[in-house]
Amino acid sequence: MNPLPSVATLLPLLLILTPEITTQDTDRSRGPRPVSFHVIAHVTFQRNYQSVLDSVLRKAGYQFTYSQVYRYFQPKASVIRLGEEYPKHILHAFCDEIFNQTSTAILHLINPFEHLKDWKSAQFVSNLIHHVGIPVITWGPEYVTTSNKPSDEVKQLQISPTLTQQAQAMLMLLQQYKWTDYSVVYTTYAGHQDFLNAVRMLEREHNKLHDENNPATAKLRFHQLLEVKIKDTDNDTQVTKDLGAIVNSDTRIVLLFADGKDTRSILKSAARLGLITSEFAWIVAFEAIPQTHGNSAVDLPVGLLGLKYDSDEREMKQAVESAAWIWLRALAASVDGGYLPWSLPDLRCHGDQLLYWNDGHVFSEYLVNASLKEESSREDDHITEPSLTVVNVQSDDTGKENQWIEVGKWTPRGLSMQRISWLGGATGPPSGKPERYHLRVVTRPEEPYVTYRNVTGNGTCQDSTTTCTVYPRDEDGNKLSNTTITKCCTGLSIDLLQHISRALNFDVYLYEVEDFQWGNQDKHGRWDGLMRELLEGHADMAVTSLGISEERSRAVSFSEPYQETGITIIVAIREGAISATAFLEPYDYPSWCLILVFSVHTVGASIFIFEWFSPYGMDRGRVRQTEHKFSLFRTFWLMWAMLFGAAVSTDSPRGVSGKFLANIWALFAVVFLASYTANLAAFMITKEEYYDLSGIQDWRLQNPQWMKPPFKYGTIPNTSTESNIRKNNRDMYLWMEKYKQDSVKDAINNLKAQRIHAFIYDATVLEYQAGKDTECRLITVGNWYAMSGEMERLQEFWLAGACHMKQKKSSNNQGVTGGVSSHTLGILNFTSAFILLGLGTGLAALTFLLEYCFVWFGRRRLSSWDKKGCCALVSMNMGMSLTFQQSVHDALHLHRTHRCRNPVCETQLWKANHRLDMAKRQIDRLQREIAALTVEKERQEKLEVWTYDPEIVRAHNGTRPNPDVYIKDDHEDPVCPKVTLL
Structure with missing residues (x-):
């Protein structure tokens, strides 16, 4: 068959005369004007459509509703059978029958399954009708459209199911079996983009009716997971590559839009990838149903679902009848006001100008608004009661041949289903969800939520940890290499992730975000870090201590917070010392004044008065002071000595009253010392000092310059903490810019070194750092709200450290922990x-x-x-x-006690003094001689060899007998003096 020429080429050759188009009025004298309705059918054998048209016209003549039509018009309807589908025959049919009979509407029947051999002839007829401006009612897939809205340029009504209705039927089928997650696989077959748009539109409309915040309806919302385009169906390798996206996803329900040949190619590749199993369901469009007689489904898997509309003679007759009634109702509506609002076409195939009915669009609007029946009103350009048949590939009775079997019916009112064969021989429908999900989870380390550990010797991780892929980094978080390594992730968030994965039955591929950022938005609206991984689809979810901010919540969906936290402040505990007046703190100052000033001197003065007047004491001064030494100051000395228990020499009173009062004072001193010593231990301890900030609004944070030196504090940049403070307190943010920290670890080190005074960050992270500090020198200040309930065990394990346990034990009954603790007393403490x-x-x-x-x-x-x-x-x-x-x-008295009482004593005393002086002189001389002899002997010993002689050594050392002390007599020989033993 030769290729068909275009309409633009043939019309100038065919149309010889300029069309005569006259405007008809409602003058009855001119009589009813003939109007025609034509049915164009591509047939090669006789079809009894004319009897259907005649029956409709006959019934309309007996109804009052159409009485006005027969007063102004002579309606006629005829069938044009295109037995030979050549352009010459088509043009003759239009000129000889359609134009000569004042045709106001045409029904174009296209049934590729029954009697259409060449699609080009149908397309040629369609273009020809639109070029002359005659409204057309269509039935057939050639005119499948997406929307139900009419087109001004294409004056067309469709009474066969549309792509929108096909998509609607598919989604209703998903809803029937509670399949909410699905993917679309499509080729470049004509209408694919319209089909995709229809699916998206219907999903949005459906989800609007099912609020995601309502637990009862949220689970019914549709979620389109993927749109997979098959680029080249003739290349099996390319098809397999394209379908790989489904393999790596959670897709279990697939909507396939392709023709029959491409459908078989796609399903073969899907079977090789394991996508045609009992876990899956595939639904194909009616374009994939073979355009042949019978129900054969060769090379198609049992359990495949599809949609088709009936194309037998009964359905085509129903289409002819429906179109005829629509045309009559449009005529009745157009003359309902007593005049004709549009001109009748008067087209002739003569002249040199193109034919066109200018008022065709006016009559087209009446066709749109016409109603077929009272209960099925026309709200748009398509019939309101289309129907689609749900078919299923099943084995025949012999089990050797697969066939398409009708298993259900769809109309806009609902879906009815019968027994279905499922893929993989399953006895029931799949759940629509994977038996075990595979999620890509991105994370970033942050104690105690996510921390890294090395793998074991055999390269595995313990049960309490999860294998994760990370980048080697330095202490500042800078990436050292693009090659990833395997670590074991653990922490509060990882424990929670493991708990959820076991409950929901999914596997996790955990990896570290490459740029090591949390997720911030620049001035151009671009995100980095964890947020970019989520928005670009690289990760299904992020698990770490990612704070919720206004910008982030608009970009991604957050789960319910599993750990309520906030912003808190951590400070370092400084080494304290006892106050200089700590020894006075057991008593207040009035008590000290009463004891040390009033009591001591009052009691001392009383004892002195009693002793002064006592006859056994001073007896009013009659007793000599040499016999009884006592005074007022000595009494005070006695009082102080007794008060503090000092072991010193004191003078005691002799009078009875004075002694009694002294004993009473001694008893008072015992009570005083006992109570003082007992209370002193509570005050002679170290007091821990720290900045007890009340919170973000503390004056030291709001006005740090008021302190000397200024109060220094900061946070980590590009975090939710910094973002929150930047929005709500600009002055604090500008001050913190001077002291921003690179990481929590650096901030803790700077706190302990007093390079900063406070660090502001996420509350749970700082609580963890304070609890795990080995020196217990950190404390959080300010209030924040803790979580309770299901998370208590994990929180108790991860957020409570040794320091928290120590503080908990030292808490009082009200749960308030004191700020002091006992330590060994050092020099500073005393x-x-x-x-x-x-x-x-x-x-x-x-x-x-x-x-x-x-x-x-x-x-x-x-x-x-x-x-x-x-x-x-x-x-x-x-x-x-x-x-x-x-x-x-x-x-x-001294002289009398020690002087001689006779001359002999005085003489002996003089002699003794004289001998003492002489002995001192002799001793000085001997010492000088010994020194000279010692020097001479040492000089000789250096020149001679020394031999040991015990006698000589003992003589030299002076160990011979005669160790007595001698005193020289004045009359003895100076060389060999005679000595006398004293």
């Missing part, structure tokens, strides 16, 4: 005692100077004033120094 000792030494030196000043300058003046010896009552030493007679008396 500073106050040394200060007291130093002050006492200084006061003693000052007292010494004052005593000398009194003796040198004040005694003479005071003696002239104290005529009666009153100072002696206060201090005996002072009184004696002021009384000259007493001094002389003491000197005479």
Whole structure:
């Protein structure tokens, strides 16, 4: 068959005359005007369509609804059978029958399964109808469209199922078996883009009716996982490569849009990849159903589902009848107002201009609004009750041949299904979900959520850890190589991931984000880090301590927070020392004044008064001071010695009353020392010092310059903490820029080194760092809310460290942990005692100077004033120094006690003193001689060989007998003196 020429080529040759188009009015005198409705059928044998048209016209003549039509028109309907599908025969049919009979609408029947040999002839007829502007009603896949909306340029109505309705039937089939996740596989077959658009549109409309925040409806939402385009169906390698995307996904339900030949090629490759099993379901479009008679499904797997619409003679007659009723209703609606709003076409195949019905679009609108029946109104350009048949590939009775078997029916009102054979010989439909998912999970280390450990010796990980792929990095997180290595990931988030994977039955491929960033958006709207991995589809989910921010929540979907956290502050605990006045803290200052000032001196003065008046004491001064030494200051000395239990020499009172009062004071001293010592232990301990910040609004954070030196604090850049502070507190953000930290580890080291005073970051991370600190020198300040319930065990394990346990044990009944703890006392801890000792030494030196000043300058003046010896009552030493007679008396008493009482004693005393002087001179001389002899002997020994002689050594060492001390007599020989033993 020769290729068909285009309509643009043939029309100038065919149309000889300019068309005569007249506007018809409603004048009855002119009588009803003939109008025609033609049915074009591509047939090679007789079909009884004319009887259907005649029956419709006959029925309409008896109905009142169409009475107006027969008053103004003479409706006629005829069938044009295109037995030979050559352009010449098609053009003759239009000129001889359609144009000559004032045709206002055409039904174009296209049935490729029954009687169409060449699609080009159908396309030629379609183009010809549209070029002349006559509205067309179509039935057949050639006119399959996506939308239900009419086109102004193409005046066309379709009464066969559309691509939109086919997509609607497919999604209803998914809904029937609760398959919510699916993928679309398609080729470049005509209409593929319209099919994809229809599926997307219907998915959006369906999901709008099923709120994702409502647990009852969220599980019914559709999720299109993939759209896989098969680029070259003739290349099996390429087909297998394209289908590899489905193998690596969670797809179990596939919608296939392709023709019959391509469908077989795709399904063969899918079978080799293991995609035609009981876990899968494939649904093919009606374009894939073979365009042949019968139900043969050769080379197709049993269990394949498909959609088709009926194409037998009964369906075609129904299409003819429906189109005829639509045309009559459009005519009735157009004259319902008493006049004709459009001109009748008057087309002739004569003249040199193109034929076109200018008012064809007006009548087309009436066709659109016409209704076939009262219960099936026309809201758009397609029939409201189309139907599709659900077919299934099943084996015949012999089991040798596969056939397409009808198993269900779809209409816009619903879907009815019968018994189905499933892929892989399954007895029931698949779940639509993979038996075990395979998820790509991206992460980033952050203690205690995700940490890395080395693999074991055999290259595996323990059960409590998960294998992960990471990049080798330095301490600052910089990538050292593009080659990945295997590590074992553990932590709070990893434990939770393992728990979820066991509960939901999926496997995990865990890998580290390459740029080591959390996910921040630049000024151009581009993301980095974890966020980019998610948005670009490289990862299915991210598991780590990724904070939720406004920007991130708009870009990706977050799970319910499994660990509520916030922003908190961590500071370092500084080494403390006991206060300089810690030894005074057991008592308040009024108590000290009462004890040391009032009580001591009052009791001391009372004892002195009792002793002064006591007849057994001083007896009002009648007892000589040499016999009983007692004064007011000595009484005070006694009080202080008894109070502190000092082992010093004191003078005790002799009177009974004084002794009794002294015993009472001793009892008071015991009670005082006991209570003082018991309470002193509570205050002589180390106090731990730290910046007890109240939170982000603390004045030291809001106004750090108020402290001297300024308060230094910071956080890690490009984190949710920094983003939050940048938005809500610009001044704090600008100040922190000076002290930003590279990592949590660096921040902790800087805290301990006092390079910064506080570090602001995620609360749970800082709680973990404080609990795991080996020195327990970190503490979090400020409040944050902790999680409870299902996460308590994991939180207790990962977030509670040794330092937390220590603080928990030291908590009081209200659960408030004190800020002090006991340590071994060192020099710094006992500073106050040394200060007291130093002050006492200084006061003693000052007292010494004052005593000398009194003796040198004040005694003479005071003696002239104290005529009666009153100072002696206060201090005996002072009184004696002021009384000259007493001094002389003491000197005479000393002389009397030690002087000789006769001349013989005086002579012997003189001799003894003389002999003592002579002995001292002799000793000096002997010492000089011994020194000279020793030097001479040492000089000779250096020149001679020394031999050991015990006698000589003993003589030299002076160990011979005669160790007595001798004193030379004045009358003896100076060379051999005679000595006398003393």
